[in-house]
Amino acid sequence: xxxxxxxxxxxxxxxxxxxxxxxxxxxxxxxxxxxxxxxxxxxxxxxxxxxxxxxxxxxxxxxxxxxxxxxxxxxxxxxxxxxxxxxxxxxxxxxxxxxxxxxxxxxxxxxxxxxxxxxxxxxxxxxxxxxxxxxxxxxxxxxxxxxxxxxxxxxxxxxxxxxxxxxxxxxxxxxxxxxxxxxxxxxxxxxxxxxxxxxxxxxxxxxxxxxxxxxxxxxxxxxxxxxxxxxxxxxxxxxxxxxxxxxxxxxxxxxxxxxxxxxxxxxxxxxxxxxxxxxxxxxxxxxxxxxxxxxxxxxxxxxxxxxxxxxxxxxxxxxxxxxxxxxxxxxxx
Amino acid sequence: xxxxxxxxxxxxxxxxxxxxxxxxxxxxxxxxxxxxxxxxxxxxxxxxxxxxxxxxxxxxxxxxxxxxxxxxxxxxxxxxxxxxxxxxxxxxxxxxxxxxxxxxxxxxxxxxxxxxxxxxxxxxxxxxxxxxxxxxxxxxxxxxxxxxxxxxxxxxxxxxxxxxxxx
Numbered sequence: 001x002x003x004x005x006x007x008x009x010x011x012x013x014x015x016x017x018x019x020x021x022x023x024x025x026x027x028x029x030x031x032x033x034x035x036x037x038x039x040x041x042x043x044x045x046x047x048x049x050x051x052x053x054x055x056x057x058x059x060x061x062x063x064x065x066x067x068x069x070x071x072x073x074x075x076x077x078x079x080x081x082x083x084x085x086x087x088x089x090x091x092x093x094x095x096x097x098x099x100x101x102x103x104x105x106x107x108x109x110x111x112x113x114x115x116x117x118x119x120x121x122x123x124x125x126x127x128x129x130x131x132x133x134x135x136x137x138x139x140x141x142x143x144x145x146x147x148x149x150x151x152x153x154x155x156x157x158x159x160x161x162x163x164x165x166x167x168x169x170x171x172x173x174x175x176x177x178x179x180x181x182x183x184x185x186x187x188x189x190x191x192x193x194x195x196x197x198x199x200x201x202x203x204x205x206x207x208x209x210x211x212x213x214x215x216x217x218x219x220x221x222x223x224x225x226x227x228x229x230x231x232x233x234x235x236x237x238x239x240x241x242x243x244x245x246x247x248x249x250x251x252x253x254x255x256x257x258x259x260x261x262x263x264x265x266x267x268x269x270x271x272x273x274x275x276x277x278x279x280x281x282x283x284x285x286x287x288x289x290x291x292x293x294x295x296x297x298x299x300x301x302x303x304x305x306x307x308x309x310x311x312x313x314x315x316x317x318x319x320x321x322x323x324x325x326x327x328x329x330x331x332x333x
Numbered sequence: 334x335x336x337x338x339x340x341x342x343x344x345x346x347x348x349x350x351x352x353x354x355x356x357x358x359x360x361x362x363x364x365x366x367x368x369x370x371x372x373x374x375x376x377x378x379x380x381x382x383x384x385x386x387x388x389x390x391x392x393x394x395x396x397x398x399x400x401x402x403x404x405x406x407x408x409x410x411x412x413x414x415x416x417x418x419x420x421x422x423x424x425x426x427x428x429x430x431x432x433x434x435x436x437x438x439x440x441x442x443x444x445x446x447x448x449x450x451x452x453x454x455x456x457x458x459x460x461x462x463x464x465x466x467x468x469x470x471x472x473x474x475x476x477x478x479x480x481x482x483x484x485x486x487x488x489x490x491x492x493x494x495x496x497x498x499x500x
Contacts, residue, residue: 042350045360298350299343 009111016117020102021094028251029059035293042297063244071240074146081144086238086245089137093252096130099123100259101185103269103277115269115277116185123184124176127260128169131215135161137249138224142234153233156304157217157224163311164214164221170319171207174326175264184260188268198265203322205265207315209291212261214311216253218292220299221307258288369484370454375437376481377455378430380473381448383420388474389449390428391421396441396450404434405441421447428470433463454483 033055037047048055073082100123103115120126135158142154175197176182179190191197198205214221224233235246262268262284271280302310361368370376381389392409410426418424442451455477460466 038354041354041358044353044356045358046362049362294347294350298347 038293039297066244069240074237076146078144085137085141086242089249090245092130092134093249096127096256102281122182124182145237149236153224164211167315167319168211171204173323174201174204177326177330191267192270196267207319212257219296258285369482374454375439375452379453388419389447390425392423392425395444399440399444402434402436404431430468432466
Protein backbone atom coordinates (compact mmCIF):
# COMPACT_ATOMS: atom_id res chain seq x y z
CA UNK A 1 0.00 0.00 0.00
CA UNK A 2 1.11 3.55 -0.50
CA UNK A 3 1.03 4.62 3.07
CA UNK A 4 2.51 8.02 3.24
CA UNK A 5 3.51 8.91 -0.29
CA UNK A 6 2.69 12.58 -0.66
CA UNK A 7 0.15 13.31 -3.33
CA UNK A 8 1.23 15.81 -5.95
CA UNK A 9 -0.64 19.05 -6.37
CA UNK A 10 -3.17 18.70 -9.17
CA UNK A 11 -1.43 21.09 -11.51
CA UNK A 12 1.81 19.12 -11.36
CA UNK A 13 -0.14 16.06 -12.40
CA UNK A 14 -1.66 18.08 -15.20
CA UNK A 15 1.74 19.13 -16.45
CA UNK A 16 2.99 15.57 -16.26
CA UNK A 17 -0.07 14.31 -18.08
CA UNK A 18 0.42 16.89 -20.81
CA UNK A 19 4.05 15.91 -21.19
CA UNK A 20 3.30 12.21 -21.24
CA UNK A 21 0.53 12.49 -23.80
CA UNK A 22 2.70 14.55 -26.09
CA UNK A 23 5.63 12.21 -25.70
CA UNK A 24 3.34 9.30 -26.41
CA UNK A 25 2.13 10.89 -29.62
CA UNK A 26 5.69 11.58 -30.67
CA UNK A 27 6.60 8.03 -29.75
CA UNK A 28 3.71 6.75 -31.86
CA UNK A 29 4.87 8.70 -34.89
CA UNK A 30 8.43 7.52 -34.60
CA UNK A 31 7.38 4.00 -33.72
CA UNK A 32 5.90 3.86 -37.21
CA UNK A 33 9.21 5.13 -38.57
CA UNK A 34 11.15 2.56 -36.56
CA UNK A 35 8.86 -0.20 -37.68
CA UNK A 36 9.22 0.59 -41.35
CA UNK A 37 12.97 0.99 -41.18
CA UNK A 38 13.57 -2.07 -39.04
CA UNK A 39 11.29 -4.34 -41.05
CA UNK A 40 12.96 -3.01 -44.17
CA UNK A 41 16.38 -3.88 -42.83
CA UNK A 42 15.24 -7.34 -41.85
CA UNK A 43 14.00 -7.81 -45.39
CA UNK A 44 17.31 -6.67 -46.91
CA UNK A 45 16.00 -3.35 -48.08
CA UNK A 46 16.15 0.20 -46.82
CA UNK A 47 13.04 1.54 -45.18
CA UNK A 48 11.84 4.99 -46.20
CA UNK A 49 14.88 7.15 -46.83
CA UNK A 50 13.61 9.91 -49.08
CA UNK A 51 11.51 12.09 -46.80
CA UNK A 52 14.26 13.81 -44.90
CA UNK A 53 17.57 12.26 -43.80
CA UNK A 54 17.05 8.57 -43.10
CA UNK A 55 13.37 9.08 -43.71
CA UNK A 56 12.93 10.87 -40.40
CA UNK A 57 10.31 13.20 -41.81
CA UNK A 58 8.25 10.30 -43.10
CA UNK A 59 5.84 10.31 -40.13
CA UNK A 60 5.27 14.03 -40.68
CA UNK A 61 4.55 13.36 -44.33
CA UNK A 62 2.12 10.60 -43.38
CA UNK A 63 0.43 12.88 -40.90
CA UNK A 64 -0.02 15.63 -43.45
CA UNK A 65 -1.36 13.13 -45.93
CA UNK A 66 -3.88 11.74 -43.48
CA UNK A 67 -5.08 15.16 -42.46
CA UNK A 68 -5.49 16.28 -46.04
CA UNK A 69 -7.40 13.18 -47.08
CA UNK A 70 -11.10 13.26 -47.75
CA UNK A 71 -12.83 11.81 -44.71
CA UNK A 72 -15.65 10.03 -46.45
CA UNK A 73 -18.18 7.97 -44.58
CA UNK A 74 -20.46 5.27 -45.92
CA UNK A 75 -23.93 6.66 -46.37
CA UNK A 76 -25.47 3.95 -44.21
CA UNK A 77 -23.10 4.53 -41.32
CA UNK A 78 -24.47 5.52 -37.96
CA UNK A 79 -22.80 8.88 -37.66
CA UNK A 80 -22.40 9.37 -33.93
CA UNK A 81 -20.99 5.90 -33.29
CA UNK A 82 -18.90 5.97 -36.44
CA UNK A 83 -17.13 9.12 -35.34
CA UNK A 84 -16.90 8.22 -31.67
CA UNK A 85 -15.35 4.80 -32.14
CA UNK A 86 -11.81 5.75 -33.11
CA UNK A 87 -11.84 8.52 -30.52
CA UNK A 88 -12.76 6.00 -27.84
CA UNK A 89 -10.00 3.62 -28.81
CA UNK A 90 -7.42 6.36 -28.93
CA UNK A 91 -8.57 7.78 -25.62
CA UNK A 92 -8.29 4.53 -23.72
CA UNK A 93 -4.96 3.76 -25.29
CA UNK A 94 -3.51 7.08 -24.19
CA UNK A 95 -5.09 6.98 -20.75
CA UNK A 96 -3.70 3.57 -19.93
CA UNK A 97 -0.22 5.00 -19.94
CA UNK A 98 -1.01 7.37 -17.12
CA UNK A 99 -0.39 4.81 -14.38
CA UNK A 100 2.91 3.48 -15.66
CA UNK A 101 5.82 4.69 -13.55
CA UNK A 102 8.65 6.11 -15.53
CA UNK A 103 10.91 7.53 -12.87
CA UNK A 104 11.79 7.40 -9.22
CA UNK A 105 10.32 10.74 -8.20
CA UNK A 106 12.24 13.96 -7.98
CA UNK A 107 12.38 17.07 -5.93
CA UNK A 108 12.00 19.99 -8.30
CA UNK A 109 12.38 23.44 -6.82
CA UNK A 110 10.13 23.13 -3.82
CA UNK A 111 7.74 20.35 -4.81
CA UNK A 112 8.07 16.61 -4.71
CA UNK A 113 7.21 15.26 -8.10
CA UNK A 114 6.48 11.55 -8.29
CA UNK A 115 7.51 9.46 -11.24
CA UNK A 116 4.05 8.55 -12.40
CA UNK A 117 1.11 10.61 -13.57
CA UNK A 118 -1.45 8.88 -11.37
CA UNK A 119 -0.45 6.66 -8.50
CA UNK A 120 -3.29 4.30 -7.65
CA UNK A 121 -3.25 1.31 -5.37
CA UNK A 122 -4.92 -0.76 -8.11
CA UNK A 123 -3.24 0.64 -11.19
CA UNK A 124 -2.73 -2.79 -12.74
CA UNK A 125 -6.45 -3.44 -12.77
CA UNK A 126 -7.02 -0.01 -14.25
CA UNK A 127 -4.89 -0.83 -17.24
CA UNK A 128 -6.80 -4.01 -17.96
CA UNK A 129 -10.09 -2.22 -17.46
CA UNK A 130 -9.10 0.48 -19.91
CA UNK A 131 -8.01 -2.17 -22.36
CA UNK A 132 -11.43 -3.73 -22.15
CA UNK A 133 -13.13 -0.41 -22.74
CA UNK A 134 -10.85 0.13 -25.70
CA UNK A 135 -12.22 -3.00 -27.31
CA UNK A 136 -15.55 -1.21 -27.48
CA UNK A 137 -13.99 1.26 -29.86
CA UNK A 138 -13.07 -1.49 -32.29
CA UNK A 139 -16.40 -3.27 -32.06
CA UNK A 140 -18.44 -0.12 -32.40
CA UNK A 141 -16.29 1.09 -35.25
CA UNK A 142 -16.88 -2.05 -37.24
CA UNK A 143 -20.55 -2.18 -36.42
CA UNK A 144 -21.26 1.44 -37.13
CA UNK A 145 -19.68 1.20 -40.57
CA UNK A 146 -22.62 -0.90 -41.75
CA UNK A 147 -20.47 -2.95 -44.05
CA UNK A 148 -19.91 -6.69 -44.28
CA UNK A 149 -16.15 -6.63 -44.08
CA UNK A 150 -16.14 -4.20 -41.21
CA UNK A 151 -18.63 -6.25 -39.28
CA UNK A 152 -16.75 -9.49 -39.76
CA UNK A 153 -13.49 -7.82 -38.92
CA UNK A 154 -14.81 -6.24 -35.78
CA UNK A 155 -16.40 -9.48 -34.63
CA UNK A 156 -13.11 -11.26 -35.08
CA UNK A 157 -11.21 -8.47 -33.39
CA UNK A 158 -13.55 -8.47 -30.44
CA UNK A 159 -13.41 -12.23 -29.98
CA UNK A 160 -9.64 -12.28 -30.28
CA UNK A 161 -9.04 -9.42 -27.89
CA UNK A 162 -11.46 -10.72 -25.29
CA UNK A 163 -9.94 -14.18 -25.39
CA UNK A 164 -6.39 -13.02 -25.02
CA UNK A 165 -7.26 -10.53 -22.34
CA UNK A 166 -8.02 -13.40 -20.02
CA UNK A 167 -4.60 -14.92 -20.52
CA UNK A 168 -2.99 -11.51 -20.24
CA UNK A 169 -4.54 -10.82 -16.87
CA UNK A 170 -3.76 -14.29 -15.55
CA UNK A 171 -0.16 -14.14 -16.66
CA UNK A 172 0.56 -11.19 -14.41
CA UNK A 173 -0.86 -12.96 -11.37
CA UNK A 174 2.55 -14.40 -10.70
CA UNK A 175 4.06 -10.93 -10.54
CA UNK A 176 1.28 -9.69 -8.29
CA UNK A 177 1.82 -12.63 -5.95
CA UNK A 178 5.53 -12.03 -5.79
CA UNK A 179 5.19 -8.29 -5.28
CA UNK A 180 2.19 -8.57 -2.98
CA UNK A 181 0.61 -5.48 -4.50
CA UNK A 182 -1.43 -4.35 -7.47
CA UNK A 183 0.13 -0.93 -7.66
CA UNK A 184 2.65 -0.57 -10.45
CA UNK A 185 4.80 1.79 -8.41
CA UNK A 186 5.02 -0.82 -5.66
CA UNK A 187 5.87 -3.55 -8.14
CA UNK A 188 8.77 -1.57 -9.53
CA UNK A 189 10.05 -0.81 -6.07
CA UNK A 190 9.90 -4.48 -5.11
CA UNK A 191 11.86 -5.36 -8.21
CA UNK A 192 14.51 -2.85 -7.34
CA UNK A 193 14.80 -4.38 -3.88
CA UNK A 194 15.03 -7.94 -5.06
CA UNK A 195 15.45 -9.23 -8.59
CA UNK A 196 13.73 -8.33 -11.85
CA UNK A 197 10.73 -10.58 -12.19
CA UNK A 198 11.79 -11.63 -15.66
CA UNK A 199 14.04 -14.14 -13.92
CA UNK A 200 11.67 -16.07 -11.66
CA UNK A 201 8.64 -15.45 -13.87
CA UNK A 202 9.93 -16.61 -17.24
CA UNK A 203 6.74 -18.47 -18.06
CA UNK A 204 4.70 -15.49 -16.96
CA UNK A 205 6.79 -13.23 -19.20
CA UNK A 206 6.39 -15.53 -22.18
CA UNK A 207 2.62 -15.80 -21.80
CA UNK A 208 2.34 -12.09 -21.15
CA UNK A 209 4.26 -11.28 -24.28
CA UNK A 210 2.34 -13.65 -26.53
CA UNK A 211 -1.01 -12.58 -25.10
CA UNK A 212 0.10 -8.99 -25.44
CA UNK A 213 0.93 -9.38 -29.11
CA UNK A 214 -2.54 -10.79 -29.64
CA UNK A 215 -4.16 -8.13 -27.52
CA UNK A 216 -2.86 -5.26 -29.60
CA UNK A 217 -3.65 -6.98 -32.89
CA UNK A 218 -0.04 -7.11 -34.00
CA UNK A 219 1.19 -9.71 -36.43
CA UNK A 220 1.18 -12.71 -36.22
CA UNK A 221 -2.21 -12.17 -34.63
CA UNK A 222 -3.37 -9.39 -36.89
CA UNK A 223 -6.07 -11.20 -38.82
CA UNK A 224 -8.60 -8.47 -38.05
CA UNK A 225 -6.66 -6.05 -40.16
CA UNK A 226 -5.12 -8.33 -42.69
CA UNK A 227 -5.52 -6.69 -46.05
CA UNK A 228 -5.63 -9.94 -47.88
CA UNK A 229 -8.28 -11.44 -45.69
CA UNK A 230 -10.83 -8.86 -44.85
CA UNK A 231 -9.89 -5.83 -46.90
CA UNK A 232 -9.03 -4.00 -43.71
CA UNK A 233 -11.30 -5.42 -41.08
CA UNK A 234 -12.93 -2.98 -38.75
CA UNK A 235 -11.22 0.04 -40.25
CA UNK A 236 -12.20 -0.64 -43.86
CA UNK A 237 -14.63 2.21 -44.07
CA UNK A 238 -12.45 4.73 -42.33
CA UNK A 239 -10.19 7.17 -44.08
CA UNK A 240 -8.18 10.23 -43.31
CA UNK A 241 -7.61 11.15 -39.72
CA UNK A 242 -10.26 8.74 -38.40
CA UNK A 243 -8.17 5.92 -39.74
CA UNK A 244 -5.18 7.69 -38.29
CA UNK A 245 -6.82 7.56 -34.87
CA UNK A 246 -7.37 3.81 -35.13
CA UNK A 247 -3.80 3.36 -36.19
CA UNK A 248 -2.71 5.52 -33.33
CA UNK A 249 -4.77 3.46 -30.91
CA UNK A 250 -3.04 0.32 -32.08
CA UNK A 251 0.47 1.71 -31.83
CA UNK A 252 -0.13 3.44 -28.51
CA UNK A 253 -1.53 0.17 -27.20
CA UNK A 254 1.71 -1.45 -28.29
CA UNK A 255 3.75 1.19 -26.52
CA UNK A 256 1.63 0.96 -23.38
CA UNK A 257 1.92 -2.80 -23.38
CA UNK A 258 5.68 -2.55 -23.74
CA UNK A 259 5.71 -0.07 -20.90
CA UNK A 260 3.64 -2.45 -18.80
CA UNK A 261 5.92 -5.35 -19.62
CA UNK A 262 8.96 -3.33 -18.63
CA UNK A 263 7.28 -2.30 -15.41
CA UNK A 264 6.15 -5.77 -14.46
CA UNK A 265 9.06 -7.88 -15.58
CA UNK A 266 12.08 -5.75 -16.30
CA UNK A 267 12.37 -3.45 -13.34
CA UNK A 268 10.66 -0.34 -14.70
CA UNK A 269 12.99 2.59 -14.50
CA UNK A 270 15.89 0.91 -12.81
CA UNK A 271 19.21 0.95 -14.56
CA UNK A 272 22.70 -0.35 -13.76
CA UNK A 273 25.08 2.55 -13.54
CA UNK A 274 23.52 5.96 -13.41
CA UNK A 275 20.17 6.76 -11.82
CA UNK A 276 18.57 8.13 -14.96
CA UNK A 277 15.13 6.70 -14.37
CA UNK A 278 13.12 7.83 -17.42
CA UNK A 279 15.99 7.18 -19.82
CA UNK A 280 16.39 3.59 -18.74
CA UNK A 281 12.64 3.16 -18.96
CA UNK A 282 12.58 4.61 -22.46
CA UNK A 283 15.46 2.42 -23.52
CA UNK A 284 13.78 -0.72 -22.28
CA UNK A 285 10.48 0.21 -23.89
CA UNK A 286 12.33 0.86 -27.13
CA UNK A 287 13.95 -2.55 -27.01
CA UNK A 288 10.60 -4.18 -26.38
CA UNK A 289 8.99 -2.33 -29.27
CA UNK A 290 11.88 -3.59 -31.34
CA UNK A 291 11.00 -7.12 -30.29
CA UNK A 292 7.40 -6.55 -31.34
CA UNK A 293 8.64 -5.41 -34.73
CA UNK A 294 11.01 -8.35 -34.93
CA UNK A 295 8.13 -10.74 -34.30
CA UNK A 296 6.16 -9.04 -37.05
CA UNK A 297 8.99 -9.47 -39.53
CA UNK A 298 9.51 -13.11 -38.73
CA UNK A 299 6.25 -14.93 -38.25
CA UNK A 300 3.42 -15.53 -40.70
CA UNK A 301 -0.11 -14.70 -39.78
CA UNK A 302 -2.19 -17.14 -37.78
CA UNK A 303 -5.48 -18.32 -39.16
CA UNK A 304 -8.43 -17.35 -37.05
CA UNK A 305 -9.26 -20.79 -35.71
CA UNK A 306 -5.59 -21.43 -34.94
CA UNK A 307 -5.54 -18.15 -33.11
CA UNK A 308 -8.58 -18.90 -30.96
CA UNK A 309 -7.48 -22.43 -30.26
CA UNK A 310 -4.08 -21.21 -29.17
CA UNK A 311 -5.52 -18.54 -26.92
CA UNK A 312 -7.88 -20.78 -25.03
CA UNK A 313 -6.23 -24.16 -25.12
CA UNK A 314 -2.56 -23.32 -24.80
CA UNK A 315 -2.07 -19.87 -23.39
CA UNK A 316 -4.75 -19.90 -20.72
CA UNK A 317 -3.63 -23.19 -19.14
CA UNK A 318 -0.04 -21.98 -19.23
CA UNK A 319 -0.91 -18.73 -17.50
CA UNK A 320 -3.05 -20.54 -14.93
CA UNK A 321 -0.32 -23.06 -14.19
CA UNK A 322 2.18 -20.28 -13.79
CA UNK A 323 -0.04 -18.51 -11.31
CA UNK A 324 -0.63 -21.76 -9.43
CA UNK A 325 3.03 -22.66 -9.17
CA UNK A 326 3.95 -19.15 -8.13
CA UNK A 327 1.28 -19.17 -5.47
CA UNK A 328 2.55 -22.48 -4.10
CA UNK A 329 6.14 -21.26 -4.05
CA UNK A 330 5.26 -17.94 -2.47
CA UNK A 331 3.17 -19.58 0.21
CA UNK A 332 5.74 -22.28 0.87
CA UNK A 333 8.64 -19.83 1.05
CA UNK B 334 -2.18 -36.32 -37.16
CA UNK B 335 -1.25 -32.79 -36.29
CA UNK B 336 2.35 -31.78 -36.81
CA UNK B 337 4.12 -31.10 -33.54
CA UNK B 338 4.97 -27.54 -32.64
CA UNK B 339 8.66 -26.92 -33.04
CA UNK B 340 9.68 -24.06 -30.80
CA UNK B 341 13.42 -24.36 -31.40
CA UNK B 342 13.01 -23.92 -35.13
CA UNK B 343 10.80 -20.91 -34.50
CA UNK B 344 13.50 -19.24 -32.47
CA UNK B 345 16.06 -20.08 -35.10
CA UNK B 346 13.81 -18.21 -37.49
CA UNK B 347 14.09 -15.18 -35.24
CA UNK B 348 17.84 -15.46 -35.43
CA UNK B 349 17.66 -15.44 -39.20
CA UNK B 350 15.66 -12.22 -39.32
CA UNK B 351 17.94 -10.67 -36.77
CA UNK B 352 21.03 -11.52 -38.80
CA UNK B 353 19.59 -9.80 -41.84
CA UNK B 354 19.70 -6.44 -40.09
CA UNK B 355 23.46 -6.45 -40.36
CA UNK B 356 23.67 -7.38 -44.00
CA UNK B 357 23.88 -4.70 -46.62
CA UNK B 358 20.50 -4.12 -48.25
CA UNK B 359 20.28 -4.98 -51.91
CA UNK B 360 18.17 -2.02 -52.89
CA UNK B 361 19.36 0.03 -55.85
CA UNK B 362 18.62 3.66 -55.08
CA UNK B 363 16.99 4.79 -58.27
CA UNK B 364 17.75 8.32 -59.26
CA UNK B 365 21.31 8.11 -58.00
CA UNK B 366 21.94 4.76 -59.61
CA UNK B 367 20.21 3.85 -62.86
CA UNK B 368 20.63 0.29 -63.90
CA UNK B 369 21.91 0.14 -67.49
CA UNK B 370 19.32 -1.11 -69.95
CA UNK B 371 20.05 -3.74 -72.54
CA UNK B 372 20.88 -2.48 -76.02
CA UNK B 373 17.63 -3.81 -77.52
CA UNK B 374 15.47 -2.33 -74.76
CA UNK B 375 12.14 -1.11 -76.13
CA UNK B 376 11.86 2.44 -74.85
CA UNK B 377 10.68 5.68 -76.36
CA UNK B 378 10.21 5.80 -80.13
CA UNK B 379 12.50 7.69 -82.46
CA UNK B 380 12.06 8.71 -86.05
CA UNK B 381 15.22 8.62 -88.09
CA UNK B 382 16.69 10.59 -90.97
CA UNK B 383 19.02 9.65 -93.79
CA UNK B 384 22.57 10.93 -93.91
CA UNK B 385 21.57 13.76 -96.20
CA UNK B 386 18.91 15.07 -93.84
CA UNK B 387 15.83 13.69 -95.54
CA UNK B 388 13.44 11.81 -93.29
CA UNK B 389 13.17 8.12 -93.74
CA UNK B 390 9.46 8.01 -92.98
CA UNK B 391 7.30 8.11 -96.13
CA UNK B 392 3.92 8.08 -94.44
CA UNK B 393 2.93 4.58 -95.54
CA UNK B 394 1.28 3.97 -92.11
CA UNK B 395 2.28 0.35 -91.95
CA UNK B 396 3.28 1.07 -88.35
CA UNK B 397 -0.19 2.37 -87.59
CA UNK B 398 -1.69 -0.75 -89.12
CA UNK B 399 0.60 -3.01 -87.13
CA UNK B 400 0.09 -1.29 -83.81
CA UNK B 401 -2.01 -3.51 -81.49
CA UNK B 402 -2.95 -0.57 -79.29
CA UNK B 403 -3.89 1.63 -82.25
CA UNK B 404 -1.98 4.60 -80.93
CA UNK B 405 -0.20 5.90 -84.06
CA UNK B 406 -1.77 8.50 -86.28
CA UNK B 407 -0.27 9.06 -89.70
CA UNK B 408 -1.51 11.57 -92.24
CA UNK B 409 0.54 11.60 -95.41
CA UNK B 410 1.13 14.40 -97.90
CA UNK B 411 2.83 14.60 -101.29
CA UNK B 412 6.44 15.59 -101.55
CA UNK B 413 6.58 18.67 -103.79
CA UNK B 414 9.84 19.51 -105.60
CA UNK B 415 10.37 22.67 -103.60
CA UNK B 416 9.39 21.03 -100.29
CA UNK B 417 11.13 17.69 -100.23
CA UNK B 418 10.87 16.23 -96.78
CA UNK B 419 11.34 12.52 -97.18
CA UNK B 420 13.22 10.29 -99.52
CA UNK B 421 10.16 8.83 -101.23
CA UNK B 422 7.12 10.18 -102.98
CA UNK B 423 5.16 11.07 -99.89
CA UNK B 424 6.00 12.10 -96.36
CA UNK B 425 4.18 12.00 -93.06
CA UNK B 426 2.67 15.41 -92.57
CA UNK B 427 1.16 14.46 -89.23
CA UNK B 428 2.78 11.70 -87.21
CA UNK B 429 1.59 11.31 -83.65
CA UNK B 430 2.01 8.55 -81.13
CA UNK B 431 -0.18 8.46 -78.04
CA UNK B 432 2.30 7.38 -75.38
CA UNK B 433 -0.43 6.69 -72.85
CA UNK B 434 -1.78 3.93 -75.09
CA UNK B 435 1.47 2.58 -76.43
CA UNK B 436 2.42 -0.82 -75.06
CA UNK B 437 6.02 -0.66 -76.30
CA UNK B 438 5.73 -3.94 -78.12
CA UNK B 439 7.96 -2.92 -81.02
CA UNK B 440 5.60 -4.05 -83.79
CA UNK B 441 5.85 -0.64 -85.44
CA UNK B 442 9.60 -1.04 -85.59
CA UNK B 443 9.23 -4.47 -87.14
CA UNK B 444 6.60 -3.34 -89.62
CA UNK B 445 8.43 -0.32 -90.96
CA UNK B 446 10.02 -1.12 -94.34
CA UNK B 447 12.34 1.87 -94.21
CA UNK B 448 13.70 1.60 -90.65
CA UNK B 449 12.21 4.97 -90.02
CA UNK B 450 10.84 4.27 -86.55
CA UNK B 451 12.76 2.39 -83.90
CA UNK B 452 12.30 2.04 -80.20
CA UNK B 453 15.14 3.68 -78.37
CA UNK B 454 16.40 3.22 -74.85
CA UNK B 455 14.70 6.08 -73.06
CA UNK B 456 12.11 5.18 -70.42
CA UNK B 457 11.77 8.35 -68.38
CA UNK B 458 8.79 9.77 -70.22
CA UNK B 459 6.43 10.90 -67.47
CA UNK B 460 4.44 14.04 -68.01
CA UNK B 461 2.14 16.08 -65.86
CA UNK B 462 -0.86 16.02 -68.17
CA UNK B 463 -2.33 13.53 -70.58
CA UNK B 464 -2.20 15.98 -73.47
CA UNK B 465 1.55 16.22 -73.13
CA UNK B 466 1.76 12.50 -73.65
CA UNK B 467 0.75 12.67 -77.31
CA UNK B 468 4.12 12.88 -78.97
CA UNK B 469 4.19 14.73 -82.25
CA UNK B 470 6.62 14.27 -85.07
CA UNK B 471 9.10 16.87 -84.01
CA UNK B 472 9.44 15.37 -80.56
CA UNK B 473 9.96 11.97 -82.08
CA UNK B 474 12.46 13.24 -84.60
CA UNK B 475 14.55 15.07 -82.06
CA UNK B 476 17.58 13.51 -80.49
CA UNK B 477 16.63 12.25 -77.04
CA UNK B 478 18.41 13.76 -74.07
CA UNK B 479 20.75 11.03 -73.01
CA UNK B 480 19.79 10.26 -69.45
CA UNK B 481 19.54 6.53 -69.43
CA UNK B 482 22.70 4.43 -69.22
CA UNK B 483 22.86 1.68 -71.78
CA UNK B 484 24.69 -1.54 -71.11
CA UNK B 485 27.74 -2.33 -73.13
CA UNK B 486 26.88 -4.20 -76.30
CA UNK B 487 30.08 -6.20 -76.10
CA UNK B 488 28.90 -7.78 -72.85
CA UNK B 489 25.84 -9.22 -74.48
CA UNK B 490 26.10 -11.63 -77.32
CA UNK B 491 23.62 -9.84 -79.56
CA UNK B 492 24.99 -9.22 -83.02
CA UNK B 493 23.89 -6.02 -84.71
CA UNK B 494 20.78 -6.87 -86.75
CA UNK B 495 21.38 -6.69 -90.49
CA UNK B 496 18.75 -4.07 -91.14
CA UNK B 497 20.48 -1.62 -88.82
CA UNK B 498 23.74 -1.89 -90.68
CA UNK B 499 22.41 -0.12 -93.79
CA UNK B 500 22.37 3.66 -94.04
